[in-house]
Amino acid sequence: MLLELLIIMIGIFTSYLFIRCIYPTQTLIKLFLSSTTIFMCLMILIGYVLNFFGLPLISKNTLIFFLLICIMILIKNKDNLYQKVRIDDRYNIFSFIFIFIVGFISYIFPILPSLLPVSRNVDSAAHFAMVKYIVENNILMLHNTLGSFIVPNDYPFGFHLNAALISKALNVEPIYIIYPLAVFIAVLTVCLIYGIIVESKISNRFFGLVPAFIILAFFLPIYMIRVMGWWSMAFGIFLVISFIWISIDYLENPRISKLIPLIIIEIGVIFSYTFFSINSTIDIVSGNNDKINSST
Amino acid sequence: MTKSTLPRKYFLMHLIVFAFVVGVFTIDYITVIIKFGEAVIGTNSKPIANYIRFLPFDFFGWELKKLIHFFSIILNGIISLYFSIGIIGAFNSIINKKYNLLTSFFIATFIQTILLGLGVLIFETRVYLYSKIYYLLFYPTTIFLWIFFKDISIKCKMVHAIKSSAKFKSVLLLLLVSGVLLSNYIMSIGIQSTGHKELVITPDQYDVSIWVKDNLQKGNITCLGGVPETLWFYAISNKTAISTETTHGFSDDILPLKFTEWKSSAVKGDVVIILDTDKVNVDLDEFEIMYKKEMLWS
Numbered sequence: 001m002l003l004e005l006l007i008i009m010i011g012i013f014t015s016y017l018f019i020r021c022i023y024p025t026q027t028l029i030k031l032f033l034s035s036t037t038i039f040m041c042l043m044i045l046i047g048y049v050l051n052f053f054g055l056p057l058i059s060k061n062t063l064i065f066f067l068l069i070c071i072m073i074l075i076k077n078k079d080n081l082y083q084k085v086r087i088d089d090r091y092n093i094f095s096f097i098f099i100f101i102v103g104f105i106s107y108i109f110p111i112l113p114s115l116l117p118v119s120r121n122v123d124s125a126a127h128f129a130m131v132k133y134i135v136e137n138n139i140l141m142l143h144n145t146l147g148s149f150i151v152p153n154d155y156p157f158g159f160h161l162n163a164a165l166i167s168k169a170l171n172v173e174p175i176y177i178i179y180p181l182a183v184f185i186a187v188l189t190v191c192l193i194y195g196i197i198v199e200s201k202i203s204n205r206f207f208g209l210v211p212a213f214i215i216l217a218f219f220l221p222i223y224m225i226r227v228m229g230w231w232s233m234a235f236g237i238f239l240v241i242s243f244i245w246i247s248i249d250y251l252e253n254p255r256i257s258k259l260i261p262l263i264i265i266e267i268g269v270i271f272s273y274t275f276f277s278i279n280s281t282i283d284i285v286s287g288n289n290d291k292i293n294s295s296t
Numbered sequence: 297m298t299k300s301t302l303p304r305k306y307f308l309m310h311l312i313v314f315a316f317v318v319g320v321f322t323i324d325y326i327t328v329i330i331k332f333g334e335a336v337i338g339t340n341s342k343p344i345a346n347y348i349r350f351l352p353f354d355f356f357g358w359e360l361k362k363l364i365h366f367f368s369i370i371l372n373g374i375i376s377l378y379f380s381i382g383i384i385g386a387f388n389s390i391i392n393k394k395y396n397l398l399t400s401f402f403i404a405t406f407i408q409t410i411l412l413g414l415g416v417l418i419f420e421t422r423v424y425l426y427s428k429i430y431y432l433l434f435y436p437t438t439i440f441l442w443i444f445f446k447d448i449s450i451k452c453k454m455v456h457a458i459k460s461s462a463k464f465k466s467v468l469l470l471l472l473v474s475g476v477l478l479s480n481y482i483m484s485i486g487i488q489s490t491g492h493k494e495l496v497i498t499p500d501q502y503d504v505s506i507w508v509k510d511n512l513q514k515g516n517i518t519c520l521g522g523v524p525e526t527l528w529f530y531a532i533s534n535k536t537a538i539s540t541e542t543t544h545g546f547s548d549d550i551l552p553l554k555f556t557e558w559k560s561s562a563v564k565g566d567v568v569i570i571l572d573t574d575k576v577n578v579d580l581d582e583f584e585i586m587y588k589k590e591m592l593w594s
Contacts, residue, residue: 102476106476106480107480125530126530126537126539126569128569129530129531129532129567129569130537132567133532137565140535141536141537189435193435193438193439196439197439197442202439202442203442209469210442211438211442213473213476214438214442214472215434215435215438216476237435241435
């Protein structure tokens with residue numbers, strides 16, 4: 001339990017440093033959300049490597065990996081860390097918290113007080129089995145064949161590995177973790193949408209709430225996580241939307257180093273919901289071209 | 297709306313791309329509607345849900361869906377309109393040289409939709425995954441929908457009036473919050489009306505599930521509570537998932553056989569969930585095609 005908590009804390013701290021070094025101008029909320037995404041993706045990446053070499057997934061090795069990354073960041077690029085963090089204005093902070101609270105309460109309400117997952121679909125049971133397998137055996141369902149090195153042959157494990165880590169850290173049966181985690185991810189996705197709208201100046205801060213709430217109120221996230229139990233898909237969408245938000249920084253000031261977090265997220269998407277990975281690749285390429293076209 | 301300053305050649309390029317995208321999208325919709333119509337008039341006996349898996353259909357149970365064909369067509373139209381407005385929004389953005397990232401996200405998603413759509417139409421595969429791209433498409437579409445309405449309101453000179461009205465903002469906020477809560481409530485009603493239990497794994501069902509973790513020795517399984525006659529089971533054994541085929545009608549011959557196969561090769565560390573389908577009323581009908589045609593994941 002202590003080890004897993006340490007992994008989470010050091011992992012998030014590492015991701016925070018990582019994002020701070022590469023995107024020093026990000027605001028606090030974006031920094032927090034980007035760090036969460038990067039942490040989950042780094043966990044996936046480290047998990048894949050450890051599993052490939054037959055080492056236990058959630059162990060001291062994971063911690064060592066995070067510490068190594070942390071040290072590398074501190075040695076290589078520490079100048080940006082001294083810059084002051086930009087705090088979002090009150091209105092934005094309030095909006096993010098407001099979206100999060102309304103979404104979280106309305107989605108979590110049906111499963112109270114048991115916290116057991118709701119869905120009418122057997123997928124929830126299948127996903128639960130996958131998380132449970134990782135918790136019990138500390139290995140992935142992946143077979144280390146050539147194919148699985150490129151694209152997972154088996155069901156992508158991103159969501160399950162992160163759920164297993166939290167389950168171990170809190171010392172709670174994974175059955176009580178998976179649905180709250182799915183809700184957390186779905187609601188964060190809506191927060192990301194609000195972030196994209198505000199940062200792209202598509203709408204002003206108040207009216208930016210409208211599309212965010214349409215997504216919350218519309219059936220999609222509820223449908224995905226509450227009816228069908230498609231938690232891996234919800235996780236995949238979270239990573240793709242996060243990719244979009246972070247890539248705004250890249251497109252404003254394209255530098256190769258800024259691609260590193262995007263590549264990490266892309267790997268996260270491949271191992272979480274392989275199907276969506278093509279999308280974000282085309283997105284960044286065509287987005288960049290559009291920018292070049294516009295400037296000519 | 298600002299005047300376009302995009303160079304002509306890029307504008308033409310975007311136009312061709314969009315004509316292609318919108319064209320294929322429309323054809324796709326027509327095909328879906330025709331197939332849907334066939335299903336309604338009975339020339340095609342396959343369930344509608346296997347062709348169209350848009351969001352609202354699955355909120356209601358299969359029996360209810362049979363009664364609301366007309367309602368389903370209307371819903372399909374509304375969703376088509378929703379996405380079409382998204383296309384207009386994306387097109388509008390390109391002309392105005394705005395929101396390049398979102399536009400490209402939209403285009404990228406569309407390209408995938410087309411490829412998958414063609415795959416479905418030509419090779420009749422992965423209807424299941426084809427539908428999933430719409431769920432991803434929903435996010436940029438909603439943003440574009442908002443941009444579209446914003447542009448209209450600017451044209452109609454409504455923006456200033458709306459922005460300055462505190463009462464309007466309060467009502468809008470109230471509507472938004474209540475909308476989220478209401479849709480959750482409708483969802484519960486919709487599921488309950490079908491006779492499905494909302495929870496797959498309730499504390500009761502959790503107890504009737506057979507857990508073998510501490511009762512498993514190689515080739516010797518102790519099942520807590522005994523094996524139910526009608527069962528759904530999902531096992532992960534030696535990194536491989538073994539699942540019952542969730543066919544429309546349970547075959548008592550097939551299910552125990554799969555279960556027996558797994559039992560004979562079970563090793564320590566296997567995780568298995570077994571649900572008594574008499575007690576756990578899960579919706580298996582709509583997954584018939586998915587499980588018949590393809591693996592859980594490929």
